[in-house]
Amino acid sequence: VDxxxxxxGAALVxxxxxxxxxxIVANAGHIDRGxxxxxxxxAALGADVRRESVSD
Structure with a gap:
C-alpha cells in the first residue's frame, strides 16, 4: 500500500x-513528519513492526 x-500512512500501518x-507501506517517510x-x-507496545529500506 502507498x-x-x-x-x-499511520492508518495503513x-x-x-x-x-x-x-x-508493506511504501512512502512511509510521510509518517516521520508527524x-x-x-x-x-x-514495537514497545508489542507490535511486530519494522522499518526496511527498499531500493528501486
Missing part, C-alpha cells in the same frame, strides 16, 4: 498490524 500523507500476512518514534513506540 502512504500518500501523514495520517493515511495500524491496519496492517491487524491484517493477516505481511503489509509521528516521532512511530515504529519504536509500536
Amino acid at each position: 502512504a500518500c500523507d501523514i495520517r493515511a 495500524l491496519a496492517g498490524l491487524r491484517a493477516d500476512g505481511y503489509t 509521528y516521532q518514534n512511530f515504529v519504536p513506540n509500536l
